[in-house]
Amino acid sequence: MAGQAATLLGPDDPAPSAIDNAEGRSPFLLIGDHAGAAIPKTLGDLGLTAADRSRHISIDIGVRGLGRELARLLDAPFIHQAYSRLVVDCNRDPEREDAVPVQSDGTTITGNCALNDTDLSARISAIHAPYHAAIAAMLDARHKAGMTTILLALHSFTPTLDGHVRPWDVGVLHWLGRTDFAKAMLFAFQGDSSICVGDNEPYRMDSTDYSIPLHAIGRDLPYAELEVRQDLISDQKGRLHWAGKIHRAAMSALTSQHEEGGKAPHMGH
Numbered sequence: 001m002a003g004q005a006a007t008l009l010g011p012d013d014p015a016p017s018a019i020d021n022a023e024g025r026s027p028f029l030l031i032g033d034h035a036g037a038a039i040p041k042t043l044g045d046l047g048l049t050a051a052d053r054s055r056h057i058s059i060d061i062g063v064r065g066l067g068r069e070l071a072r073l074l075d076a077p078f079i080h081q082a083y084s085r086l087v088v089d090c091n092r093d094p095e096r097e098d099a100v101p102v103q104s105d106g107t108t109i110t111g112n113c114a115l116n117d118t119d120l121s122a123r124i125s126a127i128h129a130p131y132h133a134a135i136a137a138m139l140d141a142r143h144k145a146g147m148t149t150i151l152l153a154l155h156s157f158t159p160t161l162d163g164h165v166r167p168w169d170v171g172v173l174h175w176l177g178r179t180d181f182a183k184a185m186l187f188a189f190q191g192d193s194s195i196c197v198g199d200n201e202p203y204r205m206d207s208t209d210y211s212i213p214l215h216a217i218g219r220d221l222p223y224a225e226l227e228v229r230q231d232l233i234s235d236q237k238g239r240l241h242w243a244g245k246i247h248r249a250a251m252s253a254l255t256s257q258h259e260e261g262g263k264a265p266h267m268g269h
Contacts, residue, residue: 008122013040017131019138020078021071027150028250029142031135032067032080033091033211034060034155039084040126046086047110056158057104058084062233063154069243070154074250077138081131086112088123090131091155091210099128105161135215150181151216152250153225156233157202169232170245171198173225175205175213181222184253191252192245202227224253 009016014036037059039046045053052058064080071078081090085101086109092099100120102112142149159166170189174182189197205212205225216223226246233239 008040008042008126010041014038014082015130016083016127017079017081017134019134020068020080021075022077022138024071024074024076024078025147026075027148027254028074028076028152029135029138029149030067030071030074030076030078030152030154031211031215032060032063032078032154033131034085034089035064035067035080036082037084038082039087043087043111046084046112048086048107052107053084055105055107056156056230057107058086060085060154060156061230062156062228062239065236065239066156066228066233066243066246067154069240070246073243073247076152079131079135079138081127083127088128090128091153092208093210094124094128099124105158132211132214135211139215139219139221149221150250150254151212151221151223153212153223155225155227156230157227159229159231161202166202166229167196168198168201168227169195169229170242171201171203171227173200173203173205173209173212173227174223175209175217177217177220178222180257181253182224184256185224185226185249187256188249188252189245192249195245198227 037053048058067078067080070076086104089099089101100112100115100123102109139149157166172182172186172189186197186199189195207213209225212223212225215221228242233242
């Protein structure tokens with residue numbers, strides 16, 4: 001697999017993941033599974049137009065800048081994926097067929113049609129596996145240093161899908177394990193009458209998701225997966241505004257849990 005990975009990514013291609021504020025000392029670790037839109041040069045454009053490569057099918061619009069600002073506000077590391085979800089979706093089990101989609105919101109990704117096992121393995125070993133290894137390594141290092149971690153996964157969603165308007169401004173997703181922090185963040189957002197908040201909207205978290213089940217539920221860590229509507233964070237003003245809202249909700253949730261009996265993680269050493 002290592003050889004396949006080496007042939008997929010060339011010297012001019014970005015590393016599969018990057019970390020902002022790696023030394024962040026708060027309890028929070030931010031991840032962005034779909035924050036990037038890069039395509040390895042060996043794959044060309046996957047048969048997509050420039051317009052499709054910048055659509056929500058390719059990237060979670062706004063998440064890269066939102067995560068950068070939130071990392072600063074929360075003093076948290078932000079690990080984010082450099083490559084488009086259409087190359088390989090890092091929030092899917094690599095064994096799932098939709099880990100490398102051939103269709104997304106009405107668009108056929110011709111570069112993903114008729115891939116063989118070698119092609120699939122190359123994408124997984126070059127991009128998917130190193131990204132998740134970086135998250136696991138950060139969690140291991142924080143645990144070794146005596147820092148408990150709250151995992152916050154950042155995503156964004158399109159205002160309409162399949163002709164349906166999605167009215168929420170932000171959604172908080174949760175499923176199994178330590179859902180207490182997600183529910184506390186949901187409560188904090190619901191205290192803001194200026195926004196429409198979704199509880200497991202626009203998606204319900206389930207086994208389709210990969211990152212939170214693997215890294216948070218699998219380690220019994222508190223977590224929340226956040227979905228922000230893309231038109232709200234498509235420019236820098238919106239990203240700064242929403243980073244502030246998320247920061248306030250996260251800190252409110254942290255404080256409320258602490259007041260309820262010390263469930264909240266400490267702030268590190």
